[in-house]
Amino acid sequence: MTDTTANNKEITPKANFIHQLVEKDLAEGKNNGRVLTRFPPEPNGYLHIGHAKSICLNFGIAQKFGGLTNLRFDDTNPEKEEDEYVKSIMEDVRWLGFDWGDRLYYASDFFQNLYDFAVQLIREGKAYVDDQDAETISEQKGSPTRPGVESPFRSRSIEENLLLFEGMKNGDFDEGSKVLRAKIDMASPNMHMRDPILYRIMKTPHHRTGDKWVIYPLYDFAHGQCDYWEGITHSVCTLEFEVHRPLYDWFIDQLKDSDYRPRQIEFARLNLTYTVMSKRKLLELVRDKYVSGWDDPRMPTISGLRRRGYTPASIRNFADRVGVTKVEGTSDVTLLEHSVREDLNKTALRVMGVINPLKVVITNYPEGQTEEMDAINNPEDPEAGIRTVPFTREIYIEQDDFMENPPNKFFRLSPGREVRLRYAYFVTCTDVVKDDQGNIVEVHCTYDPASRGGNSPDGRKVKSTIHWVSVPHAIEAEVRLYDRLFTVEDPAGDKERDFKEYLNPDSLVVMPRCFVEPSVKDASPLSHYQFERLGYFNVDPDSNPEKMVFNRTVLLKDAWSKEKSKGA
RNA sequence: UGUCCUGUGGUGUAAUUGGUAACACGUCUGACUCUGGAUCAGAAGAGUUCAGGUUCGAGCCCUGACAGGACAACCA
Numbered sequence: 001m002t003d004t005t006a007n008n009k010e011i012t013p014k015a016n017f018i019h020q021l022v023e024k025d026l027a028e029g030k031n032n033g034r035v036l037t038r039f040p041p042e043p044n045g046y047l048h049i050g051h052a053k054s055i056c057l058n059f060g061i062a063q064k065f066g067g068l069t070n071l072r073f074d075d076t077n078p079e080k081e082e083d084e085y086v087k088s089i090m091e092d093v094r095w096l097g098f099d100w101g102d103r104l105y106y107a108s109d110f111f112q113n114l115y116d117f118a119v120q121l122i123r124e125g126k127a128y129v130d131d132q133d134a135e136t137i138s139e140q141k142g143s144p145t146r147p148g149v150e151s152p153f154r155s156r157s158i159e160e161n162l163l164l165f166e167g168m169k170n171g172d173f174d175e176g177s178k179v180l181r182a183k184i185d186m187a188s189p190n191m192h193m194r195d196p197i198l199y200r201i202m203k204t205p206h207h208r209t210g211d212k213w214v215i216y217p218l219y220d221f222a223h224g225q226c227d228y229w230e231g232i233t234h235s236v237c238t239l240e241f242e243v244h245r246p247l248y249d250w251f252i253d254q255l256k257d258s259d260y261r262p263r264q265i266e267f268a269r270l271n272l273t274y275t276v277m278s279k280r281k282l283l284e285l286v287r288d289k290y291v292s293g294w295d296d297p298r299m300p301t302i303s304g305l306r307r308r309g310y311t312p313a314s315i316r317n318f319a320d321r322v323g324v325t326k327v328e329g330t331s332d333v334t335l336l337e338h339s340v341r342e343d344l345n346k347t348a349l350r351v352m353g354v355i356n357p358l359k360v361v362i363t364n365y366p367e368g369q370t371e372e373m374d375a376i377n378n379p380e381d382p383e384a385g386i387r388t389v390p391f392t393r394e395i396y397i398e399q400d401d402f403m404e405n406p407p408n409k410f411f412r413l414s415p416g417r418e419v420r421l422r423y424a425y426f427v428t429c430t431d432v433v434k435d436d437q438g439n440i441v442e443v444h445c446t447y448d449p450a451s452r453g454g455n456s457p458d459g460r461k462v463k464s465t466i467h468w469v470s471v472p473h474a475i476e477a478e479v480r481l482y483d484r485l486f487t488v489e490d491p492a493g494d495k496e497r498d499f500k501e502y503l504n505p506d507s508l509v510v511m512p513r514c515f516v517e518p519s520v521k522d523a524s525p526l527s528h529y530q531f532e533r534l535g536y537f538n539v540d541p542d543s544n545p546e547k548m549v550f551n552r553t554v555l556l557k558d559a560w561s562k563e564k565s566k567g568a
Numbered sequence: 569u570g571u572c573c574u575g576u577g578g579u580g581u582a583a584u585u586g587g588u589a590a591c592a593c594g595u596c597u598g599a600c601u602c603u604g605g606a607u608c609a610g611a612a613g614a615g616u617u618c619a620g621g622u623u624c625g626a627g628c629c630c631u632g633a634c635a636g637g638a639c640a641a642c643c644a
Binding site for chain 1: 569570571572573574575578579580581582592593594601602603604605606607636637638639640641642643644
């Protein structure tokens with residue numbers, strides 16, 4: 001994996017309420033000063049920016065308090081989980097800059113332990129096999145405001161339960177015909193305590209255990225115990241699991257043989273404007289081809305952001321900036337965008353590229369002559385050095401940088417106006433060439449030979465500097481202009497309408513004929529550039545020597561476009 | 569008519585645990601500039617959901633409202 005980001009310096013995460021709780025535990029001498037967190041994804045999809053927040057949080061806590069972090073795959077549902085996802089998740093966590101060392105776990109590593117624990121619960125009269133179907137069980141569960149009723153199978157004998165559960169394990173029963181349930185309290189105000197299902201029969205091969213098991217534990221029966229067996233001290237998860245905590249505590253109460261127990265702490269998941277974050281919706285976008293894949297640069301997935309040109313540091317900084325609380329809110333994408341700009345501004349090489357080419361002929365410049373102009377690679381980083389850019393009589397400039405009838409505050413090229421060609425010469429527009437339809441096809445200028453390098457010895461000023469690419473030296477490239485995937489801040493917020501109705505039709509605009517200066521010729525995939533005055537771009541993996549492809553990561557802040565929209 | 573959680577500038581967070589609301593993003597000025605970028609300087613913007621109470625003093629504590637969210641998969 002290639003990443004050219006130099007800015008990988010450690011950031012000290014901003015203290016948040018979880019840090020404070022950990023600090024307090026440490027001060028009280030809990031867990032003998034040990035801190036072990038974990039990142040527990042289900043391998044049923046690609047990781048997104050919300051997971052990045054969790055990853056940074058969990059690894060960040062461990063780093064801050066001298067602890068470690070486990071990577072654990074919660075793979076208790078073989079119908080949804082795939083190895084492809086396991087691979088992508090590991091790749092993404094590493095790319096973000098975190099390392100779980102040899103602490104790689106799977107919930108499926110604990111299938112036997114879980115089974116044994118279930119048998120223990122049966123022996124203690126705390127679990128039973130229920131023969132009812134899903135619908136019946138669901139009805140009997142009641143509702144948040146109505147207590148449930150007990151299953152007629154609730155009082156089976158321990159012996160019978162043991163026998164039946166073993167039968168379930170041995171594949172003697174059909175899928176859906178039996179489940180194992182905990183015997184807790186059908187009248188509990190907490191729905192999760194109403195005899196939750198522990199095991200279901202599923203004759204689906206598992207990505208790791210194959211067909212060894214035909215019964216699988218449910219997440220609720222697996223997660224807390226895995227934490228326990230791994231020795232997790234602080235089990236950080238999102239808010240929706242808050243109501244599950246009493247159940248997890250109940251399981252650990254049945255299991256523990258010391259004072260140790262993992263402490264679960266919940267925080268608010270990340271929401272971002274102009275995108276969706278649920279795996280189900282992201283999967284839908286991928287499956288129904290609204291995007292090119294999980295790593296489509298418009299996706300909020302980590303792989304999508306990577307392909308878009310985001311850097312690990314920018315995502316880590318973003319995660320730190322949004323903070324960690326229990327308040328459910330929505331963060332502004334502009335904060336994410338600010339984080340990449342901030343990082344790329346310091347690290348990306350500057351280069352000139354023209355996206356909407358307009359040909360300019362410098363009529364008093366010698367035909368056939370080429371000059372090599374010195375250009376600074378990164379004004380923010382002197383170490384990046386300089387390069388030369390070829391200059392000739394015919395160049396491309398940006399269509400937006402020329403207006404025949406400019407409004408008041410337009411500083412760029414227009415008839416009679418002089419501007420600077422960056423690192424080259426002052427030029428003055430003398431003529432506009434149009435086709436039969438009246439479209440501008442070419443602009444003629446004259447240059448001031450004394451202004452070589454970009455300054456005139458007489459000290460006269462120009463209002464603007466524009467970028468350019470020499471026609472004979474230009475590398476033709478495809479540039480993919482990405483914008484927000486959705487047109488509204490909260491596409492999933494409207495219950496009446498499908499979120500896909502808010503898809504932004506202009507989220508991808510492909511510019512097939514752009515021109516870039518020759519220095520980028522051998523750029524490797526994913527390397528970052530700033531196209532001066534336009535934005536940050538990176539080389540797409542689709543790029544090849546015959547046809548380079550760039551993705552626009554994010555625009556530069558643009559005072560002119562703001563000025564324009566004011567007038568509108 | 570339940571249980572649990574949460575309410576601080578536009579957004580995201582902070583407030584040394586009771587001491588007179590801070591930071592970042594965004595917005596708006598201005599300076600500087602061979603990127604209308606970056607940088608620098610400055611400004612506006614909340615009196616902390618509301619109402620009571622305790623206190624010399626409350627965003628922090630208490631009471632009660634109100635608002636938002638989570639919970640009724642053999643999903644995680």
